Amino acid sequence: MHRVTDNLRRTWRRLQRRFLLRQLSRQRPETLRALSRRRLEQCFTRAATGSPAYGTLLREAGLNTHPMKAEAILRDAPLLDKGNTFGRFPLQALMIEGTPPQTLGGILTSSGHGGDRFAFGLTTHRQMATGPDAIDLGLQMAFGVDDHSTLLVNCLPMGVVFNSRTVCVANVSVREDMALAIIRQASPLFDQVILCTDPLFLKRLLDHAAEQGFDWSQVRLQAILGEETFSEDFRSYAGARLGIDPDTPEGPMIGSSMGVGELGLNLFFETRETIAARRALHRRQPLHPPPFFFCYNPLRTLVEIHAPDDNGNGELVVTVLDPQATIPLIRYRTGDTARWPRAEDFSDLPCPVAEALQHGPLPMIALQGRAKDRIGSGWRVDHFKSLLYRDPRVADCVSGAFRVDPQAQQWEVQVRSGLATPSPAEVADRLQALVHAEAVDRQRPPPRVRCYPHEDFPYGMGLDYERKFTYLPRA
Template sequence: MSQPFEDVLSAFRRTAERVPAYRALLSEAGVRPDSIRNLDDFRSLPVTEKRNTFQRFPIEELCLDGRLGRLGAVLTSSGHSGVFAFGLTEADAMPATTQWIDTLLDMLFRVRSRPTLLINCLPMGVKVPTEACTLAETSVRPDMAVALVAAFGKHYEQVVLVGEAAFVKHVLELGRSRGVAWGRHRVHVIVGEEPLAENARGYLEGLLEIDSAEADAPLVISSMGVAELGLNLFFEAPPHRAIVQLRRALHRSKELRSAVLGGGDWVPCLFTYDPQRIYVEFDAEESLLVSTLSPWTRVPLIRYRTGDCGAFVRIPATVEPALADAGVPVEQLRGLPLVTISGRGHHVRAGDAAVFPEAVKEALYHSAALAERTTANFRLASGPERARVRIQLVPGVEPNDELNRAFAAEIARYVAAPVDVRTEPYAAFGDGMALDYERKFTYLEDR
């Protein structure tokens, strides 16, 4: 038995012995914990998810030994699914959590040697504990974030903005309109909450005047966490730029995309993860299953379905030379666990063809001249022959046929199915007003 599976088996046995809710689930499924001896046995275990854990059981029954213990922090999920889940951090673990985040930030941005202002623009309740940075928490107030940079930016070597892509877009555009010269500041962006379109990365880099070809250029990177499992479970960096460059190369080349991912008109998020922290599976429907491995996790979860879809990525050796020619440091990727996360798998239909919101996001950001005219909020609907999309424009921009045609042409780059496009004034759109930045946006009319 390999060492990694010993860790998985230990996590399973600990959870089966010490978590009342998991004992009940195994009993109902007729599973005897001592019968789980190998990886095949483990993969036969029942899948857990929000509805048969957090919705069904009191929170203490999901904890080790059926007790909350002395908690230092509670992280709440978005509630987007209709069920709230919770991530618990013991009080004694809080200093180690802060140290872990600061070490990660230092690996990425050298925050321990460069005075850094970190502005947390994530929705209220999502904290980024740090002692290495000066921390400002604005939640989803773009004017506050801009005011902070205008007042304090010159006093720091660098600024780190943390937030959802469309919100960070709003912050940068608002700052530009108020005279903030983003290129005079060294600004990094960490994007969370939902998948980052590769064209959105390019658009944000443009607003920040980042030349991504420079070795020490500021970073726009993506991170994926799950409240009940932990922050930064899946990440693009470290290694410093390798995964970003891989995704960018696949995004630009249909041939490379086909060789590595098997095709597709757009590239899903590419991440790595720490196999000592979590065990990752994808089931037959490509649903992501995560098992927590740390013995200090207060709410350990086994084969937990997050609601996301994806797959493992294995780069064929025969493709490495072409990737290297495209600027990808393939030597940094060898041995890394790589996965795609393609969203939740939700889509609408144009007749029999699927239309994914992730593809539309790529389209909205493809042209900077068009991207600055939209909030990047949109709503998709199915049709018997053609899908329909409504696109929200920024305040002061009025819809017209020329804009509709321009956005339709961009969408056609990433969506093969026919789509009718209608741009709508900001106030008339009806969805995605400023308050909605506090919640995950619903892109599908059909849901």
Template sequence: MATQPPEKIIAGCEKKILKAFYRAAKNVPFYKKLLDEKRIRPETIISLKQFTQNVPVIDKETVFPVNSLTDICYEGFLDDVCLIYSSSGSSKVFSFGVETWENRENLAVGLEFLLDNAFRIFDKKTFLINCLPMGVKVFTRTIPVAETSVREDVIIALILKLKDEFDQFILVGESPFLKKVVEEGIKASVPWKDLCVNCITGGEYISETYRTYMSTLLGIEKGKPESGIFIVNMGLSELSLSIFSENVETINIRQAAIHNDQLRRSLAGKEERRVAPLIMQYFPQQTWLETLPDENGNPELIVSMLHPKSKIPLIRYNTGDQVKLMSYLEMEKILNKYGVGGLLPTLKLPFGIISGKKLSVIDKQNKEVSVTEIKEALYDKIDVAGKITGNFRLLTDNGKILLWVQLKSEVENCNGLREQISDSISKYTSGLIAVELYPYDRFPYGVEHNFERKNQYV
């Protein structure tokens, strides 16, 4: 993938998607029934054009609530399953992922490839702490793993006990919880800045200002991977724990886009956008990706699973994420145009330009304010980010946009904080927003966050 031409890497993927479609049409009870209802005969779909024109798009609501788990599985049984995991249910609908004993080794190999590419785990003595909620498993064959779930006290105890035993640590968790872990670790005298601590996060849109805040606390310095690396991974429980992933090179592209309006707009495809989207790569051999316009013309991600051993081989599955797809050659052309061609990643894989879920409110002047813009604003100033929990709500009242922000429990003096937040908001959106700060125990949308469910934000 580093030496072959990018067009050779994606060659054959069109044949793979048709094979994956035939496999699901023949062997998955739910899918056979769906195609029968749509009067689609799989044997008549013999080209990619026919596939995109005739094969139905499905989503979480059409698949999981109305079907048994066996009906959406390959061959309609669970006898070969080693693991079942669930989504958070924050959308009020649960989706499920299933892994087989046979595929368990492949999962470990795939994960270790990603970890070594990012963190050089085969060259450094590495300890991974999985602090993802709900028992999401991380399979490895070569490095030790602690499964702590969302227990910051356990994580802190492990780091303090093992800090002299490993060259580096990797924390895998969702962003609000990682913030709490690192901040609580500082109180417990964890020497974050003296250690090499890497982080992998995801589960929701991650702002670049959040990465900067966390890197500051951990002592991660740009251009010095030996100090740690903070990367974003995007996956879904029902598809794969990794569809898109960052690396140091894609992070550098995003950071360049922050300081170059023309580059940012070329990547995001939106003239007015002030927030730099996530820049990530994906393996075309693993997932066939498309986009379709939503009701506002924004591209939504459509995923088809290509692996011949997928137990739930979802085909043309709409994730609801706003994603712009871009080939390696297209990215190369854009970066060269703006004089930053040296940032092009080594692996010649295609890209996803990730804007996150469609979460926003609109005021009476029809100005839109998105969650992504608010996230960038709240972490824009290090001292402000240290005084808030990260939990907030965007809402409207008679056409006026309100932002309610939860303060941390120890914050008593917030003089000037509202003005600082408002100043940061003006950098990322033109919408007029009234900011209201709430003491920790008076936040209207719940006090204690157990980190098992995602924040709603809107």
């Protein structure tokens, strides 16, 4: 009897997902934008009347009347960030007043990557109960988990875990030996494996698997990468090691997902079409790291590009349209730079794909990366993430960790653990040649390259994969 009931529940959830995805695909973009703005008005009123901290910020901005129309909110409501919210107010003041602590089911912290200040996302038991449905909807849209038995191996750090009613989840965090053991032993039970991790830990897992002689071709594997941006050179490198061709439209996918600890997971995500667009732009301009083309659900998230420059690049500002949010954050700066996509971004794509991207129901942003990752003389951290993986033979020799010192004009790179040959000096020479070629072509002063043995690398020794790696010296 229990088995019959479970099967009925699974069938019902599968039908619900198909219905929701079908309905979403039929929506007109302007309809979704109108719904998004109505939800913004509701969330703003709730925050203004229920959060003591937000009420204080509104009064300081001279906004003493509410409700407000969406146009006025987007014009006049103060911009929030980690400093003027979590850095200024205690959690009790940020929360909706009167929230019983017994209703809270989970706390997700930000990485603290920007300094020693943390931000927090608080989730109620009620929200946690519906969380798996949102995760399963995204997994079905990207990987067809309703039609393929799936093992999801979650290697994200910092206690980020997934719950699902559709896939089998292994939450192993940053243990490459555990992750590989599970993939080796359990993958034959499933049609496919989804690996969820960050780029640096994926590099460690690939190196560990090579040391163990593991053959990735025996696994139908797909990957979701989060926590930080990566280059198309890295996607090509990882794909070659995993046996995945990123340019095969219907093949396994290595995709990116972006969340913000205090706002939520998977706020922005790649699709096969947006990956094709980014790779086409990379082929056209290999010396210019392309933006990530991310889709988002406008019924969940309202997005602004604040104060764009002449190229359309501005601050990414996000409002999560959750009417049950414990800490409502209206117009929150994520610290990223983005712009709206342009028609020329898709000029190298087949017409049907370009049309689908420009006129599909889900809006997109072109994410340029963290505003703090820009370096003088025309360099960005993304340039070095590209150069590190441009030659796969060189990439095999490094761990993925590096530090760029703009003052000393030096790029310091860690070689991978256990590397016998070539020597760190020889790896540095090969990287220096790549840097010099790009610097000459772009008329930039090239930094000097220095490679350290793994155990001598002075920045984040051992690579603490529980933390985001710091590629630039802190200001």
